[in-house]
Amino acid sequence: MTSDFPEAKAQAAESKRRHGNGSVAHQIIGEFIVALEAQPQHADVVARLSKVVFDGKVSDASLRIALFGDLEL
Amino acid sequence: MILVKSISIHEFRGVRDLTLTPDGKNFAVCGPNGTGKSGIVDALEFVLTGNISRLSGEGTGGLSVKEHGPHVDSRNRPEDAYVSVTLAIPTLGKEATIRRSVKDPKNPKISPDDAAIRRVIERVGLHPEFVLSRRELIRYILAEPGKRSKEVLALLRLEQVENLRVQFQRIANATEREAGVQETVLERARAGLQSALNIPKLTMPALLAAVNERRALLSLAPLTVLEPTTSIKDGISTVTAATQPPKVIKADASAQLTHFQEKLTELGSGDVQAQCVVAQDSIAKLQLDEKFLESATSEEFLRRALAAYDEEVCPVCDIPWEPEKFRAHIAQKLVRHSEAIKQRRALEKELQPILDRVNDLVALCTDVAAHGASLKPAVDCASILTQREQLQTVSKALATLLPLAKASEVLGSLAGEREALKPALKQLASAIAALPEPNAQEAARDYLTICQERLETYRQASVALKEARGKAQTAREVFDTYASETTKALDAIYAQVQETFGRLYRLVNQDDEEQFQARLKPSIGKLGFDVDFYGRGFFPPGAYHSEGHQDGMGLCLYLALMQHLAGDAFTFAVLDDVLMSVDSGHRREVSKMLQQEFPKTQFFLTTHDEIWLRHMKVVGLIKPKGAAHFRTWNVDEGPTEWDDKDVWGEIDSFLAKNDVRAAAALLRNYLEHFSKEACHVLRAQVEFRGDAQFTLSDLLPSAISRIKKLLKEGKAAAQSWGQTDNFENAQKLETAFADAATASNAEQWQVNAAVHYNEWANLHRNDFEPVVKAFKVLVDTFACQTCHAVLFVTPEQRSPESLRCMCGNVNVNLLKKA
Numbered sequence: 001m002t003s004d005f006p007e008a009k010a011q012a013a014e015s016k017r018r019h020g021n022g023s024v025a026h027q028i029i030g031e032f033i034v035a036l037e038a039q040p041q042h043a044d045v046v047a048r049l050s051k052v053v054f055d056g057k058v059s060d061a062s063l064r065i066a067l068f069g070d071l072e073l
Numbered sequence: 074m075i076l077v078k079s080i081s082i083h084e085f086r087g088v089r090d091l092t093l094t095p096d097g098k099n100f101a102v103c104g105p106n107g108t109g110k111s112g113i114v115d116a117l118e119f120v121l122t123g124n125i126s127r128l129s130g131e132g133t134g135g136l137s138v139k140e141h142g143p144h145v146d147s148r149n150r151p152e153d154a155y156v157s158v159t160l161a162i163p164t165l166g167k168e169a170t171i172r173r174s175v176k177d178p179k180n181p182k183i184s185p186d187d188a189a190i191r192r193v194i195e196r197v198g199l200h201p202e203f204v205l206s207r208r209e210l211i212r213y214i215l216a217e218p219g220k221r222s223k224e225v226l227a228l229l230r231l232e233q234v235e236n237l238r239v240q241f242q243r244i245a246n247a248t249e250r251e252a253g254v255q256e257t258v259l260e261r262a263r264a265g266l267q268s269a270l271n272i273p274k275l276t277m278p279a280l281l282a283a284v285n286e287r288r289a290l291l292s293l294a295p296l297t298v299l300e301p302t303t304s305i306k307d308g309i310s311t312v313t314a315a316t317q318p319p320k321v322i323k324a325d326a327s328a329q330l331t332h333f334q335e336k337l338t339e340l341g342s343g344d345v346q347a348q349c350v351v352a353q354d355s356i357a358k359l360q361l362d363e364k365f366l367e368s369a370t371s372e373e374f375l376r377r378a379l380a381a382y383d384e385e386v387c388p389v390c391d392i393p394w395e396p397e398k399f400r401a402h403i404a405q406k407l408v409r410h411s412e413a414i415k416q417r418r419a420l421e422k423e424l425q426p427i428l429d430r431v432n433d434l435v436a437l438c439t440d441v442a443a444h445g446a447s448l449k450p451a452v453d454c455a456s457i458l459t460q461r462e463q464l465q466t467v468s469k470a471l472a473t474l475l476p477l478a479k480a481s482e483v484l485g486s487l488a489g490e491r492e493a494l495k496p497a498l499k500q501l502a503s504a505i506a507a508l509p510e511p512n513a514q515e516a517a518r519d520y521l522t523i524c525q526e527r528l529e530t531y532r533q534a535s536v537a538l539k540e541a542r543g544k545a546q547t548a549r550e551v552f553d554t555y556a557s558e559t560t561k562a563l564d565a566i567y568a569q570v571q572e573t574f575g576r577l578y579r580l581v582n583q584d585d586e587e588q589f590q591a592r593l594k595p596s597i598g599k600l601g602f603d604v605d606f607y608g609r610g611f612f613p614p615g616a617y618h619s620e621g622h623q624d625g626m627g628l629c630l631y632l633a634l635m636q637h638l639a640g641d642a643f644t645f646a647v648l649d650d651v652l653m654s655v656d657s658g659h660r661r662e663v664s665k666m667l668q669q670e671f672p673k674t675q676f677f678l679t680t681h682d683e684i685w686l687r688h689m690k691v692v693g694l695i696k697p698k699g700a701a702h703f704r705t706w707n708v709d710e711g712p713t714e715w716d717d718k719d720v721w722g723e724i725d726s727f728l729a730k731n732d733v734r735a736a737a738a739l740l741r742n743y744l745e746h747f748s749k750e751a752c753h754v755l756r757a758q759v760e761f762r763g764d765a766q767f768t769l770s771d772l773l774p775s776a777i778s779r780i781k782k783l784l785k786e787g788k789a790a791a792q793s794w795g796q797t798d799n800f801e802n803a804q805k806l807e808t809a810f811a812d813a814a815t816a817s818n819a820e821q822w823q824v825n826a827a828v829h830y831n832e833w834a835n836l837h838r839n840d841f842e843p844v845v846k847a848f849k850v851l852v853d854t855f856a857c858q859t860c861h862a863v864l865f866v867t868p869e870q871r872s873p874e875s876l877r878c879m880c881g882n883v884n885v886n887l888l889k890k891a
Contacts, residue, residue, distance in 0.1 A: 024231060025234050036554050042550065045551060067551060068544050
């Protein structure tokens with residue numbers, strides 16, 4: 001089982017961060033994450049976005065927080 | 074990825090207790106409408122994914138798997154409603170069983186429950202697109218480009234990609250609008266600052282000069298630079314510690330009052346009134362546009378529903394929805410109103426200058442009324458506050474726009490003198506004029522105090538605008554990146570799909586559309602789809618092609634999409650009644666295409682058309698035992714099958730009941746159907762009948778005669794090539810056919826009435842049984858004993874070159890050595 005090894009675990013986590021559950025939809029969204037990562041000015045944004053875009057329940061509020069970094073009150 | 078070996082359904086949908094054993098091969102469920110075929114499809118989807126699309130998709134409000142998954146008599150016992158399936162997993166070389174109950178659909182029992190098997194099953198659960206219904210075919214073939222994109226994405230379960238795009242775009246647009254609002258706020262703050270400074274142009278040197286002139290009067294050090302934290306009244310508190318500044322600063326109050334009066338006058342001026350008249354004309358036009366009115370009202374309603382949605386329950390009907398599905402559902406509905414949205418945006422743009430003017434006046438009313446309250450004695454500004462309320466009503470009506478009549482009415486209310494304000498304005502002017510004139514130092518102090526306040530407002534507005542612009546830029550760049558990457562990915566998918574789609578469609582329609590081409594043209598949020606119509610150009614599929622052809626296109630597009638998406642993992646698909654309306658001339662080709670192009674895919678097909686089932690069997694898509702034939706359905710028993718799964722079993726069952734008449738009728742009907750198929754694939758000559766009512770005696774003797782002739786030609790060809798083995802094989806087939814034909818007496822029908830099939834119904838059971846047996850042998854002789862497909866001639870046109878079966882076990886060359 002690969003998950004017994006920390007390296008494999010980290011690899012799996014990284015893969016999930018970039019490609020979600022591996023479905024076609026998530027693979028396409030993952031390509032977007034990779035492209036955004038290549039834009040240094042969005043380093044913070046991409047780190048936050050990759051945590052929410054694969055969630056099927058992503059909302060306007062969670063996307064705004066991911067894009068702008070804080071909750072607008 | 075998976076092949077279904079068997080499925081058992083218990084107290085689920087319309088089924089009480091049923092087991093089917095496809096054994097990993099193609100399987101058909103045939104039966105009249107209402108015999109329970111869809112229940113089988115639901116069961117397959119449920120056991121593999123935990124969901125039933127029929128109970129959870131669009132237009133299924135009020136339905137749920139939990140409540141409506143069990144058989145109606147078990148609706149209060151969801152634990153009794155379960156589906157169990159045994160799967161083969163070729164990639165793992167393993168078999169597994171899933172048992173899923175309606176009571177706990179998210180936790181299926183998997184046996185053996187090892188990690189690799191669970192991963193495969195979870196993956197299948199992520200691809201519920203393996204089920205295709207006819208409704209879905211039509212949805213994306215005939216849809217408009219915007220809707221088609223959504224339908225295709227939904228078919229591929231790619232809605233999440235589209236939903237994210239819509240959300241990113243919405244945020245990008247909203248942040249740009251927010252930045253626009255901030256620009257107006259900054260512009261207003263800038264004008265306020267410039268007015269307080271009383272300088273012709275707001276520049277740094279002019280500001281410092283004006284400020285330092287007043288600071289000098291107060292013996293304060295001049296400012297050399299204005300930094301973000303610089304206070305232009307720095308030091309003023311120590312100078313004037315003993316004196317409190319008055320509540321109302323005469324110069325400022327006077328300037329604001331003047332500004333207010335000017336703005337009021339402008340509002341009633343010809344220019345603004347002309348703007349209002351033009352806007353009213355635009356509104357009047359839209360008021361006559363019923364389509365717009367209906368669309369705009371619905372659009373507004375949908376937007377409110379979206380805003381009021383609490384991530385759990387629809388605010389309108391109180392039905393629970395998953396957020397993604399709810400948003401996708403609303404977004405799909407909003408697409409219908411895109412034209413109305415465009416018209417609305419144009420009107421909003423026209424109204425914006427009037428709205429800005431009204432909002433400015435609202436702010437000025439507040440400021441001026443505040444001065445009135447601070448004066449001693451206070452001036453009654455009730456009429457100004459009333460005016461503010463009226464203007465706020467105008468602002469709200471113009472911002473919301475609907476109802477249009479209200480928007481038009483408030484525009485009309487902006488005209489005319491505001492007599493009611495005059496007494497208050499006069500009193501205010503007198504009271505402000507009566508304020509003592511400040512001395513030079515007091516005036517300088519007042520000046521610096523007001524200017525500092527305005528500067529702070531300006532600074533805050535600047536910061537807010539910078540932030541808003543930053544957000545707008547980030548949102549736009551992220552959206553652009555998203556749109557570009559997803560479009561690129563979808564373009565690549567569609568390019569491949571287009572090629573595969575065209576190839577599959579040509580295979581099905583090679584008789585008349587050999588040159589067929591298709592164009593899938595994706596753009597952001599849209600998917601154009603044009604198809605070639607007999608070389609006359611490219612048109613939408615619904616333009617000229619028949620409905621049958623359109624259904625064929627739907628199937629080919631689905632298969633092309635699935636082949637692209639799943640590749641080798643496309644091992645299982647459920648085609649729920651999708652073959653029904655493919656035009657009859659191409660059904661055989663569809664069956665052949667499925668078999669030839671998707672040899673590794675197990676198709677589970679439902680149809681209410683027995684001819685379709687026979688087509689599938691004739692070409693070998695379905696093996697003789699690979700079908701369930703539902704006869705009836707009732708709520709107590711669920712679907713009931715024929716006693717046997719093929720016609721011979723059914724005939725035997727009639728004979729067992731001594732019902733020779735029924736057995737004879739079925740044998741005759743079946744042989745007529747079979748003979749038609751055999752004549753077709755063997756290219757036999759049949760006497761033409763204008764009414765196309767061919768009888769068994771027209772068909773079967775011709776088929777027998779044709780195959781005998783072909784086998785004779787095959788023997789001659791083998792001899793010419795010196796191929797002894799081939800000769801002997803053809804000889805064996807010839808002998809088998811001769812024996813079977815003789816035993817059936819079919820060739821004697823024209824000359825011997827005593828053996829004619831018309832007499833079968835009058836035979837005794839013992840006399841009819843050998844007849845049945847003889848014809849079963851004869852029919853079997855027409856088919857390959859390995860793949861069970863009826864032997865056919867290739868090519869389908871021009872000179873025959875071979876007599877063969879699907880698997881190649883029978884392949885009789887008909888071409889002699891030159």
